[in-house]
Amino acid sequence: MRSFRPVIFKRTGPAKARLRRINLVSTLPPLVCVGALVVVIDSRTWWQAVVLSLGVVAAVVGTERWTADDFPRVAVPCLAVAAGVWLFGALAGCPTAFYGISVVGPTAIPSLPRYRGRATLALAAFVAAAGATRLVVVREPGLAVVLQYVVFSAFTVVVATGLMFASQRIFDLMRELEQSRDREAELAVMRERMRFASDLHDIQGHTLHVVKLKVTLAEKLLEHDVDQARAELREVHALVGDTITQTKELAYAQRRLNLSTELENAKNLFEAAGIHVRVDREAEIDDRAGELLGQVLRETTTNILRHAQARQVRITLTRSGITIVNDGARESVLPELNGLSTLGQRLSDNGGELKVTLQNGYFLTAATFPPAGPVPRTAGERS
Known part of the structure; x- marks a missing residue:
């Protein structure tokens, strides 16, 4: 094989990391833009711009x-800074200075364990009271000042708090869905491990039971038929040797596999983990190639479930081999893949080739054999 550089992607960003990215992208850009607009429009001097900017910074940090x-x-x-900026804005004649407190306050209230309704009323009362200080410095306060500094600011804070409650609920549901998906993926991996344990039990369980019976029989035969006892012990020796070989093959993923079974199993595992999978079966593969391709598919399936954040997987079986493509691959983590490296060497020894590539978040695993090996099937047939 000319070049084989296996890549593995660790699942370091489950539900929490993914939701954090969604929240950052959806909230911070508009928050910063509106805050900058508030500072530019409402400040008349440089020091007013500095103070109003502190309120925007408090909102962004919170x-x-x-x-x-x-x-x-x-x-x-953050609450202290935002409250101080609003009080300053009311006294200095900057009606949009409540921007910071209208972001920080509604963000704080949904995280309280209790008394959220009272906290909302207290926040609205403080915003209204701070806005009312404008009436003290204005010589002839009118209805417009009351509406702008008291009513509008308090109403905005109440509405923002209500929207924050709804937003918090939506993100809680998203977090639960993401955590459920992670648990499904872990469950799929556990099922694969149980299947491995079942294979190991099938190999060793029956053998050990037979060995026990034959050793007991040989012990009884020693008294009157030594030759037969020796024959039984030779069978035990051969049986144990064969079991050791099968166990090694299983440990190194070399036990005979059925490619059709592996395709169905991979599809079931991905669907159980909430991953959309598409299987395009365009050709039939002979037993020799099918066994190795089944091992590649099994190893790749396990890696996707454990180390990627895949949402879509496409498996294509052609006359020359198999290709598995999945999204959700992280380009920042590129350690060695022992499992695929071993399989890559085995494919190379059997005239095949294993290629692993990563591009734009897509992870491609392609195992190919010379065209003369597989037996063609009706092209275009899909499963």
């Missing part, structure tokens, strides 16, 4: 920590 499930650690300083 939201970023919320996406990491670490908001309680920064809740108090």
